[in-house]
Amino acid sequence: MLHQTQTQKQTLKFSPLQIQMLNLLQLSTLELEQRIKDELEENPVLEEGKEAEESTSDSENEESDDSGETTSEVDSERDEVSPSEDYRDWDEFADDDIPDYKTRTNNYSEDDEFYSAPVVQTQTWQEEVKDQVRMLDLDERQALIAHFIIDSLDDDGFLKYDADSIADDVSFTNNIFVETKEIEEVLPLIRRLDPPGIAARDLKDCLLMQLERRRDTGHDVGLVIDVVRRCMSELASRNYEKIMRVMEIEQEQLKEVIHQITMLNPKPIIGQSRHANVNENIFPEYLLHYTDDGKIEVTLNNKNFPELRLSRSFAGMAENSGRDRATMQFVKSKINSARWFIDALKQRENTMMNTMRAIVKLQWDYFITGEVRKLHPMILKDVADLIGMDISTVSRVTSNKYAQTPFGIIHLKDLFTEGVKNEAGDEVSNREIQQAIVEIVDVEDKSAPLTDQQIQDLLGGKGYHVARRTVAKYREQLDIPVAKMRRILL
Secondary structure, eight states: OOOOOOOOOOOOOOOHHHHHHHHHHTOOHHHHHHHHHHHHHHOTTEEESOOOOOOOOHHHHTOBOTTSOBHHHHHHHHHTSOGGGGGTTHHHHHSOOOOGGGGSSSOOOTTOOOOOOOOOOOOOHHHHHHHHHTTSOOOHHHHHHHHHHHHTSOTTSBOOSOHHHHHHHHHHHHTSOOOHHHHHHHHHHHHTSSSTTTTBSSHHHHHHHHHHHHHHTTOOOHHHHHHHHHOHHHHHHTOHHHHHHHHTOOHHHHHHHHHHHHTSOSSSSOSOOSOTTOOOOOOOSEEEEEOTTSOEEEEEOOTTSOOEEEOHHHHHHHHOTTSOHHHHHHHHHHHHHHHHHHHHHHHHHHHHHHHHHHHHHHTHHHHHHOOGGGOOOBOHHHHHHHHTOOHHHHHHHHTTOEEEETTEEEEGGGGOBOEEEBTTSOEEEHHHHHHHHHHHHHTSOTTSOOOHHHHHHHHHHTTBOOOHHHHHHHHHHTTOOOGGGGOOOO
């Protein structure tokens, strides 16, 4: 026997417009620009441009002229003009000032200058190395192996695979049998190519390959080679006393050795990747303008966004009841989708503007001076409470978003900082403490760098009472190495 029960529960449901707006909030300027282009291509109801003005009324089209005749009457009289009279004013316009070249087919003269954007051709470092392989005296089989080895290098130019693994991969990929001996014959040829250190096994191998080339060109690097071969781990940990003891050298000799090593590249390939055409430019979402009366105006950087409108032809199709049901359903769904998208863009703009204005209000001292020490402790909840929105919405608005100010482009996430109380009991931003750590490290004795405990003591003397682990965390966030890695020989 069936039993029917009635329960009451509370659920959270999002409308399609809310979901679409949340997805648009987290997009950057370039991503949103591409998203609009994709929507224009996918939805035929969307068009670029402002809403068209209402067409002139029929009464305006039929206004009377000076003779009392309506426009329609004048048009009818013009239609009654004989064909021969169409050319009665031809002599008046025969001697026009239009140059002859404008009536040509190509429509340009010999003096016109036309701008053509240059075609930029880029080449990855793998292709550059392969171009050098073509200059070697290799047969087709060896060239195949050489290209495979180059493609096996990582983004830094190191070769992490041994000859046996490469031989197996070449054999499996090209359906041929390749012996390890063949790999060992081709690999030394690649290691002699540019840049120096290409196809090195590790950092030590990379440095030795570069030093060998310098010795072949007449440089005196014998001692440097010996130090790298015997004391690589000590060099990495900067245990200079042990190096001098093992190598039986003086401090001046070690300083020269270290100077020679610093002139080498720690990686064969620096600052490149397999995707050489990646655009790393930052396009700020917000533009801050400072007025003469001391106000800060916030605008969105949306000048490349086209204005969107609904297509009138498709809107007319939706009102036409004579079409089949499937067509009407398709048109109405596209119209609803277009309206949702346009409304979501407007809501995104309003939310972003309200959020940025709230951030400027909370960090007014920082935006006026541009000094990091003027940052106040601020979390997402502070902004959310000020604009009356959820914390997740503020997080989406500020994620991967930038603002252009007179003192540079800033990342909005950097403005959210934790609060730490100083000696006076006032709550200061952790960015202020990080700035104090940077200043302490800048003036320290590089031959005997300060430890985290010593930095903590110095911060306490300035009124910032933080734990040692907090100093270590801030130091890592600032990319400052530990004390022994900051040590140099003076």
